[in-house]
Amino acid sequence: MQLDSRSTSFGRHETFPLRYGWLPKGFEAIQHDPHVLQKPEAAMVTLGVGRNMVNAIQYWLQTTGIVESSGEPQATDIGKIMFDSHRGDPYLEDDTTLWVIHWLIASNATQATGFFWFFNRYAAPRFSDKELLEGLTEFVKNTLQQKKRSQNTLKSDISTITRMYAAMPGRTDEHLDSPLADLGLIEADPHSGYRSLRTNRPFLPVTALHFALSQRFAAEPEQPALPVRSLLYGDDGKASPGAIFRLSESGFMEKLEQLMSTSYPGCYELRDTAGVNQLYRGSELPDPQSILEHYYRSS
Incomplete structure (x- = not known):
C-alpha cells in the first residue's frame, strides 16, 4: 500500500502470470492442509502442476492477500470471504472479484513492486517492452536506490505484467489463461507495442x-x-x-x-x-x- 525502498520484491512469480484456477485451487488446498505448499511433491499432486508452478501459486496467494504470508500459513479473512463455496466467488465468475484481485496485486508495493510501479508510477499511455524495462530500471536505480538489481529479474517482471494483462492477437500460449486480461487494462497496440489508457471505465464495478x-x-x-x-x-x-x-x-x-x-x-x-x-x-x-x-x- 505504501512504497518502502527497504522492502521490495521483484520476479518472485518465476515468470508465471496468475492463471484462472490457481487462487481457488491454492485456497482450497491450504484449507485442507496449511503446509501443503511447503511440501513440493505433495503440492504437485494436489494442484496438478509442476514444481515451479507450485512456487508461483504460493506467491500469488500471498501477494493477493488470500493467504497469510508470515508465520503459520492460513487463509485470510479476505480469502475466506472471496472463495467461500456458498456465498463467495470460488470460480472467479464475478467481475468485481477480478477487479478486487487486481487492486490487491497492484497496491502491494512490498511483494509485487514491479506491478505497483507500473500501475501507480508509470504514466506513459503507449509503450514497448524496451521502454517499460528502461522505465523500471530507472525507477529501481533512482527511486529505490538499488543499483545491483538484476536486469533479468526486472525483465521477468515486465514480461509477466504484459502477458498477464494484455491479450495479444494471434498468441495461443498458456498465458492467455490469465483472468486479469479480461479487464482491458493493457491492450496490444500495433504501432507501439502496448497501450494502457486512462478512461471512464463505465464497467468498473x-x-x-x-x-x-x-x-x-x-x-x-x-x-x-x-x-x-x-x-x-x-x-x-x-x-x-x-x-x-x-x-x-x-x-x-x-x-x-x-x-x-x-x-x-x-x-x-x-x-x-x-x-x-x-x-x-x-x-x-x-x-x-x-x-x-x-x-x-x-x-
Missing part, C-alpha cells in the same frame, strides 16, 4: 472502488480525509485507486458520485479544504472485509 478506498482509509486510520489528487495519481508513494484502475479524472469523479449518492451513501464526502479537493471518510464507512462480505452475501 463500483464495489471494487469502494473496497480500494476503504483499504486506503484503513491504512491511514488517523487521517479523516485523503487528497483526491493522491487517490487519482498516486505520486506520493501510496497506492492510487485512480491509477490502478486506469480511470480518467472524469471517470474517477463519476464513480465517486455513484458511490456517494447511490450505491453507498454515508460512506464518503467530498469537500474543498483550503483549495484542496479532499475525500472524507463518512460515519458509515465499513472496513474492507465487511464491504466484500456484504457484497457477496447480497449478490
Whole structure:
C-alpha cells in the first residue's frame, strides 16, 4: 500500500502470470492442509502442476492477500470471504472479484513492486517492452536506490505484467489463461507495442472502488480525509485507486458520485479544504472485509 525502498520484491512469480484456477485451487488446498505448499511433491499432486508452478501459486496467494504470508500459513479473512463455496466467488465468475484481485496485486508495493510501479508510477499511455524495462530500471536505480538489481529479474517482471494483462492477437500460449486480461487494462497496440489508457471505465464495478478506498482509509486510520489528487495519481508513494484502475479524472469523479449518492451513501464526502479537493471518510464507512462480505452475501 505504501512504497518502502527497504522492502521490495521483484520476479518472485518465476515468470508465471496468475492463471484462472490457481487462487481457488491454492485456497482450497491450504484449507485442507496449511503446509501443503511447503511440501513440493505433495503440492504437485494436489494442484496438478509442476514444481515451479507450485512456487508461483504460493506467491500469488500471498501477494493477493488470500493467504497469510508470515508465520503459520492460513487463509485470510479476505480469502475466506472471496472463495467461500456458498456465498463467495470460488470460480472467479464475478467481475468485481477480478477487479478486487487486481487492486490487491497492484497496491502491494512490498511483494509485487514491479506491478505497483507500473500501475501507480508509470504514466506513459503507449509503450514497448524496451521502454517499460528502461522505465523500471530507472525507477529501481533512482527511486529505490538499488543499483545491483538484476536486469533479468526486472525483465521477468515486465514480461509477466504484459502477458498477464494484455491479450495479444494471434498468441495461443498458456498465458492467455490469465483472468486479469479480461479487464482491458493493457491492450496490444500495433504501432507501439502496448497501450494502457486512462478512461471512464463505465464497467468498473463500483464495489471494487469502494473496497480500494476503504483499504486506503484503513491504512491511514488517523487521517479523516485523503487528497483526491493522491487517490487519482498516486505520486506520493501510496497506492492510487485512480491509477490502478486506469480511470480518467472524469471517470474517477463519476464513480465517486455513484458511490456517494447511490450505491453507498454515508460512506464518503467530498469537500474543498483550503483549495484542496479532499475525500472524507463518512460515519458509515465499513472496513474492507465487511464491504466484500456484504457484497457477496447480497449478490
